[in-house]
Each structure stands twice: as C-alpha cells, then as structure tokens.
Amino acid sequence: MNKNLRWKIVTILLVFVVFFGIGAYPLMATRYHLPAPGWLMQHQLKLGLDLKGGVHLVLRVNTDDALKLTTTTTSEQLRESLRTANVPSTSITVEPPIKFRVEGVPPDRDAEFRRAADELAATNFDRNPGPNGSYEFTMKPTVARNLREQAVEQALQTIDRRVNELGVSEPSIARQQDDQILVQLPGVTDVARAKEIIRSTAILEFKLVEAGPNSSKDDLLKQYNGKLPGEMEILSGAAERGSTDSSTVYYVVRKIAPVTGQDLRSARQGLDENNQPAVLFELKPDGGRRFGKLSGENIGRYLAIVLDNRVISAPRLDGRITDNGRISGGFTTESANDLALTLRSGALPAGLSYLEERVVGPSLGADSIRAGVISSIVGLILIMLFMLFYYKLSGLNAIVALLFNLIILLGLMAYLGATMTLPGIAGFVLTMGVGVDSNVLIFERIKEELAAGRGVRASINAGFSRVFLTLLDTHVASLISAMFLFQFGTGPIRGFATTLSIGLFVNLFTSIFVSKTIYEIELSARQTPALSI
C-alpha cells in the first residue's frame, strides 16, 4: 500500500470520527444514556420547534402607533406653547397617523404662531398654510421612516427582554420582514400568558384627575358644558376597589402626563397597605424630581395611574412623593407579577398584532421525530438492498459512501448550529436518494468504459474523472434552487434548505474522494485486478 493511499485512509477515518463525535454520538448518547462528556455535548444538534414542541408566533408592529404618538405629542406641545404665547382661539385637530391641522390663527398673531411652530415642529414636520389662518402639518417622510424603523427595533428589544424574564430556555426573537417579528419559545405551554406578556404595550402614565370618577360619561361632560377643554380627556377605568359598584367609571384627566413608565428604574410585585398584591416601583432621579413637583403642588387632588389608556387606580395625593410608589388596583399575585415584568422591560413603542400562531405539543413533536427516523431507516435499507443487488461489491462501496455522507451531514449541521426540523428530516431522506445518484453515475460510467474494452484501473480512473464535471454542474444547479428555497422560507423550510445544501457539499466529498479511495484500497490489495460491479 503506497504512502499516498495511507494518508487518504487516515484522512477519511479522521473525518469520520470527528463528525460522528459531533453529530451522531450526542444524539445516541441522549437516547441510550451513554456516557456524554460536556465538551462533546455542547454542539448537540438543535431541534426545531416542530420536533421539540413549543410556540411559534409572528407579530406585526403597528408602526402607525409610533407615528401617531409623535404627531399627537407635537400637537399637544404646540397647543401648550400657543396658550403661553397668548395666541387665542386656535383649534388643533390630529389626523392620525402623520398629520395635524391648526385652524383659526388670527392674522395679527401669525408671527407668534410661526415662531412657536418653528421651535416645536420644524424638525419633524412640513408646514403648509391654508385659507383663513389654517395650517397643515405633515410628518416628513424621512422622519416617518426612521420612526417606523425605531419602533420595530425597540419592539424587538423589548420583546427580547420580556421573553428573557419569562425564563424560556433558548428563545429566538428575530425580525422577519419590514415590520414583522418572529418569536419562538421552545417548550412553552402556557401560550395565553406568554402572548399577553409579549403583547401588552405597558404604557404607564401618571395623569392628574380633573373630575370624576363618575359612572356616566355625560354627567362628566355636563360639568364642562358638553365640551371638554382641549388639554383634557376622558378615560375609563374600573370602579374603586371596595365599592359595591363593579361597572366601568370615567375620569376627566389632563392629557399631558408629567411622569411616565420611561421614568421607572425598577418595578416588582409587593403588597399594599391592605395586604393585597400590588406593584411597587422606583423612579429614576429625574423622574423622581418631576414626581415630587407634581405631588407636592397637588396635595389633596387625585392622581390617575393609567396603563394602556385605562385608569387602573386614582389614589389621593396625601403628601410629596419622590422616588418610589405603589400601584394597587385589584391585582392577583400573578397579574401584579406580570405587570411588574412588563414595566421593568419597558413599554412597547407601538401596539402589536399577532399574524400567525402555531403551537406544537411535545407529544406531536415526539411523533414527528419517530416518523422521521423510521422513514429514514426504511429508505436507507431499501436503497442499500438495491445497491448490493445491482452493483454487488461495488454497491458496498456506495453504501459506505452513503453512510459517510449521512454521518458527516449530521456532524456538520450540529457544528454549524443548524436546526433540524421535520422538513429537514425530509431533506435528509432526499439526500440519500440524490447522494446515491453520484455513485450510480460513476458506476454506470465505469461499466461503459469496461464494455469499451478498457482495463479495470483505467476504467475506474476514467469513470471518476469524466463524471466529476457532470457532478459539478448538477450540484451547482441544485444549490441554486436550494438557495432560493432558503430565501423564501421561514423556520422549518429553512431547515430543509440547509440540510439539502450541506448534503450536496458533503456528497461531492464522499462520492468522489471516499468512493475512489475504497476502490484504490481494493485495487492495491490484489495483483490481478478484477471488479465486481
């Protein structure tokens, strides 16, 4: 046996051992409780949600919300500023998401109006004058685009924090399309709770109560002669705890919230003075200063604690409060816990909608694994039997190459951190069929060369070298279609495309290098070469 050949054998065995160790062994060790050293198990092949069980959610960030917020805030600030600058009798209407309109600016106050508008809205909005002292403000396209982008990015980070706090192992949160986010939570069973925690916008605001609570909206409006002042709004909320009335009540509150959830430093579940579950929070220094000012100046008045535009409680301000406080309002321990969690992880910049929801129970996943393994084994056995029958000893060569192919494929997938999905298993099965094709091509060519009267050695060499270019062409064409498959697909389909592509690369190695070496071993062992094909 020459030196060259010996090196080839060593290389092949080494590759086999390494990939067997990375890919197949950890799987077998888990299944059959074999010794499993940590360093070997760390690359264990990842299973997709469809095999492991879990929740798969596709959410859309309603980026319009973020634009609407900016538009509303700017218009409110402008209203305040116009009031202090004594520009009278203007009306401001918001046309969400990106427009607001100012009407009735008196001609003699136009300069003041323009100054105030320039200061507040010029960076983000284009201003168009209309008839009778009206102006239309439209958000600049670049600003809108940036806001949308920011909203999605922020939502992504917020969801990431929330999911981490949920304590799910190996979650995956990824941006999918422009405004879509894919959340995968392996092993989660309480879908409703996970969905609620992810989705709750958790916009917390502290707003001064001007009137209410009252169970009738109309009664409240009457106090203002049927029309609220522009700086106030009506919010609904649950009736105070302890009262017999369980229906909805209404409050008139100031629109501007001096302190919001963004000022929170931390939040946790605790108990209130009646030993009922509550959320305790601490404020950042700056927020604390503002909270101190707000509470100090308004002792004796009521402060509405508003979560997602709903008043959850409206306690009386009995003294100056600076850096910490408490939210109570009919919580259970779990709901207080969940609210603290969402407050800690920050508010979502925009609402979320669920576009897709998929739950795979663990039993369903286990069945899929079993079905996948059985069909792989059945397919493998059928192919092996045919190859042995049709190509005799050369068939054995092809079988060795095929087994190598599968072992390396598993190992590479584990090493690269690819995810095995159910369609991935289908790709695995398909790889066997396509993989053995390379050997068929080579063997058929060798047969032709032998039939043309060439010697065994020459036929084998010609078989491999002529077929190489064919294989290159077919593999590249298959890779092209696998690439587009990957582009197109989500989770499971990507798993399929990945398996297929890696399988193609590995196949080139096994069908050409491994098979050829096996022939060389066979030839070098005999004086008068003969071929069983």
Next chain:
Amino acid sequence: MHIFKNPHYNFVRWKWHAIALSWIIILAGVLVIWKKGMPKGVEFSGGTIVIVSFDRQPDIEQVRTALDRTIPGGGANAIVQQYGDPSQKRVMIRVHSAGAEAGGSLSATADLVTAALKQANLGNLQVVGTEIVGPTVGEELQTRGTLATIFALGGILVYIAIRFQFSFAVGAVVATVHDLLITLAFLAFFRYDLSLNVIAAILTITGYSMNDTIVIFDRIRENMRSMRRDNLETIINTAVNQMLDRTLITGGLTLLSVIALFFFGGEVLKGFAFTMIVGIITGTYSSVFIAAAIVVIWQGRKPMKAAPAAPAATSARKPGRSARAS
C-alpha cells in the same frame, strides 16, 4: 448487470406524442383548478387548525355536530379528519376563519373550537397542537413562493446558458416548468393542500428535474465532440440511451426514499412526499422525452450549428458553443 442491454430507442421520434400527452395532463389540471379551485393549506388561505387528542376513539360526525354550536357557519363548513394513525385517537379540525389580527384575539376561533368540544360529551380531550394564520401571512407567502420559483428557474437558466448553450437552457427550463405544471395538476387531481411543505417540495423538484436534465445534456455535449458526423437527433438519442440505466436507477432510488417518507413520515409530510413522488416521476419522464425534444425543436428552426453535414469538417470549429475543453 444492466436494465437494458444496448438500448437503441428512438426517443426523439416520439417527441410530439410526449408533448401531446403532457398537454393533456396539464390542461386537465387547469380544468380541475378552474372548476374546483386549488386546495390551499392554512398557511395560504388563513384559518385555524386545532389538533385534539381524545382518550377514546372519537366519532368524526359527533365532533362535527359539537362544532355546530359555537363555530360561525357551523360544523358543516369545518374540515374534520382523523389525524395520523387511528391508534393515536387524534382529530384535526380546520376552520376557515381566524380571530381578528388586530389585538390579541387571533386565537379566538381556536378557543371556540376547544370550548365546543369540551362541552360536548366526547370524553377527555387534550389540544396537542394549534396553527392559526391570519390573512396577511397567506398573501405574502403566495407572492414569495411564486417569486422564489421564478428566481430559481431564472438562476438555473443563466447557469446552463453559460455552461452549455442557450438552446439547452431553454430545453431544461421548459422541462422543469413542465414538471411543475404536471405536479400542480396532480395536486389538484388528488386534492392535496398547497402548503408550505408542498411549496418546498415543488422547489426541490425544480432542482431535481434540472439535475436529471443536466446529466443527459452533459452526455449530449460530450457526444457532440465525439460524433461530429451525426446529426443532432442521433446525438441526442444516443446520449439518452446511454444514460437510460442511470436515469431509471436514480429515479427509482430517489422514488424509494420518498415513498418511505410517504408511508412512514407522518401526517405533516404526506403532502410533501406526494408532491415529490409525482415530481420525481415526471422529472425523469421529462428529461428523457421533453428536454431533449425541445432542444431539437428549438435548434431545428435555425441552421444546424451542432452537426456539420459534410463528412470532411471544413473548419475545426467545435460544435456548439461548448464552454469547456475536454
């Protein structure tokens, strides 16, 4: 061992028969799709699937009646099927609506289904899986699936045009489009839902069918060099005959593995496996009968580049624009 001993079939002669047969199948498919529509999986049409595991063998009709109470439109509009092996006592319920996308109520319909089943006297049950897709996702997927197929075809067209010559690329792409149409026709005949997995299978067929065609083209390219005196038809026929064993063996082996998938791969992969079975058969057929025929027809319109008629080749010009030297 050989399947065929020195085969000399004149495949090119049957090209019009083959093309006619294919047209009949494709047109029948179009007719079925036109009359009955293409069945779409929940990923594409939107809707709700709930898979429920019972502790005793459920009666499909009872499940349907139970649904009547809460589901809009009643159980008559729902698809209720045994899911997987009967011994698993599982039922799949598919309803064509889902909760509203806005807000968190996408799963409202699924909750209705579960509630209806729990109220009915069907024994203990457990929801083992749900799949809820709003309408937005389906529309997006349809566009992306179509685009992916078109781009994959375009990419391969360019690759073959570079590696072989343009008429070959046309032949390969026509053969592949032919396979896709035939597969779609069979999906419509047998009413398999167009799902994400089926689309994956269709894209795989694109690759597989190309693969098969390229192997034969590769031999045609080789023969063009060694058989300069023969005309294109003879060259192509020889190549197809030479590769006949390989074509059948590979097709057969791949078919074996996919058939294993069809019977043992479980409910989720049934559609995938069926699509692959049809695709492999038609892919093998088209690479023998269609791809080369298209090359002959395409080349026939133009002066023969590939086969000089005079025995004494006037110039040493290579037949075709073969891109590689031997």
